[in-house]
Amino acid sequence: MTDAWQLAEAVNLRPEAFGGMAFHRERGVTLELDAEAYRFLCTYLEPQPLPPPAHPAACLVPQLVRLGFICLEGREGREGREGRGQGQAWMEQGQGQAWMEQGQGQALPLLSAPETVHLAITARCNLSCPGCYVPRPHAGPELTVPELRGLIDQWAHMRVFQLAVGGGEPLLYEGLFDVLAYARQQGVVPNLTTNGTLLDADAVWRLERAGVARANLSWSGPGGAHQVQSLVFTRALQALLDSTLHVGVNLLVTSALLPRLPRVLARLQALGVRRVTVLRPKPPASPSEVGTAWYSANRLRRADLLRLGAILNGWQGALELEVDSALVGLMGDVDPARLRWRAVYGCAAGRRTCTVWPDGRVTPCSFLADLSAGDVRRVPFAELWGQGENWGLLRDPTARPGGGCTGCAIALQCGGARCVARYERGDLFAGDVECPHCWEETPCVS
Numbered sequence: 001m002t003d004a005w006q007l008a009e010a011v012n013l014r015p016e017a018f019g020g021m022a023f024h025r026e027r028g029v030t031l032e033l034d035a036e037a038y039r040f041l042c043t044y045l046e047p048q049p050l051p052p053p054a055h056p057a058a059c060l061v062p063q064l065v066r067l068g069f070i071c072l073e074g075r076e077g078r079e080g081r082e083g084r085g086q087g088q089a090w091m092e093q094g095q096g097q098a099w100m101e102q103g104q105g106q107a108l109p110l111l112s113a114p115e116t117v118h119l120a121i122t123a124r125c126n127l128s129c130p131g132c133y134v135p136r137p138h139a140g141p142e143l144t145v146p147e148l149r150g151l152i153d154q155w156a157h158m159r160v161f162q163l164a165v166g167g168g169e170p171l172l173y174e175g176l177f178d179v180l181a182y183a184r185q186q187g188v189v190p191n192l193t194t195n196g197t198l199l200d201a202d203a204v205w206r207l208e209r210a211g212v213a214r215a216n217l218s219w220s221g222p223g224g225a226h227q228v229q230s231l232v233f234t235r236a237l238q239a240l241l242d243s244t245l246h247v248g249v250n251l252l253v254t255s256a257l258l259p260r261l262p263r264v265l266a267r268l269q270a271l272g273v274r275r276v277t278v279l280r281p282k283p284p285a286s287p288s289e290v291g292t293a294w295y296s297a298n299r300l301r302r303a304d305l306l307r308l309g310a311i312l313n314g315w316q317g318a319l320e321l322e323v324d325s326a327l328v329g330l331m332g333d334v335d336p337a338r339l340r341w342r343a344v345y346g347c348a349a350g351r352r353t354c355t356v357w358p359d360g361r362v363t364p365c366s367f368l369a370d371l372s373a374g375d376v377r378r379v380p381f382a383e384l385w386g387q388g389e390n391w392g393l394l395r396d397p398t399a400r401p402g403g404g405c406t407g408c409a410i411a412l413q414c415g416g417a418r419c420v421a422r423y424e425r426g427d428l429f430a431g432d433v434e435c436p437h438c439w440e441e442t443p444c445v446s
Contacts, residue, residue, distance in 0.1 A: 149179070
């Protein structure tokens, strides 16, 4: 009897103009598919045999099985699940096949809905880090729990895949657990990032009950503004590791931390951490004397990024490493088709992601906080996403990152860091001059 295979229950599908997207809710993995591949995956909504080797899609099947998108009928795997959250897998090796590699050389597609909405649920925080991206002061009252439930209903209707909840410090928001649980109930996967100082056994238990997929604990090392005592961080981390949650550490790698990075990674590994997301310092969203001075002192220059890439390569396999969108340029040797297949993009501000602030403003990302599309209290989210007012250049299908990004093999997948380009050149689409693949001379920051 021929085995019957089917789409895993944990997979969400969403059609797009270029084909469609598939998101694995329990692994946190997104696939981007052309029209032919998307139609093929949709055939497994009902159980059926795998295609014969001669079938054009047969080469795609091993990857779909390995990633858990299709499985034997009634036997959806429970082992090896990854709550990946928002990082990009380091040196992504997912194989996109030649038959589905159309679209190379085209602009980054604008999606019908964000893949991930970043929700800064509160601007309040119990720490005062000068490198923080939250604009100060933050005007306007916070969105209430009923207002956030209404937003989640809109996101669920649009088929947004994930909700990345942060702050400020999100545990200071009184209705946090209700919001997280409601997102899960509506089919939008909630993830949480916290500084960990307010985490205790009860808070972790409530995160589990709310259905949080992944909890990310932020760690700021040398060069950071606020040194949380090691004991506090270790206790919070242990509480998370003792839970059923997928746990990650967000590691902000400054120029001061970089020489110590191997030792930090070894320490995290010894504590039981498996997943580490490496973050690159960004220019302050609202330039201030303190924020600008912090960025100037802690930013990663081109030589630093080359060293960072070498360190990450050395740790590949020992830890499940991810990088934030501003470090995708380090993947310059990876086939762009592979990156697109696994939906690995660099700066996708306003095209694949956006940020909702505590006062209801919607911006393309947390570091372009001045480019507001409007207020969700006044305009439905779908309209704000669709019109993207003030996001024109980010969404211009003819726009290409200039400068040293010109001609780069993965320019369309990476795009450099737009916030860095604007800070350095005053041009949202200038090259990312710190990228190791960029030929531009790095300017001095005034």
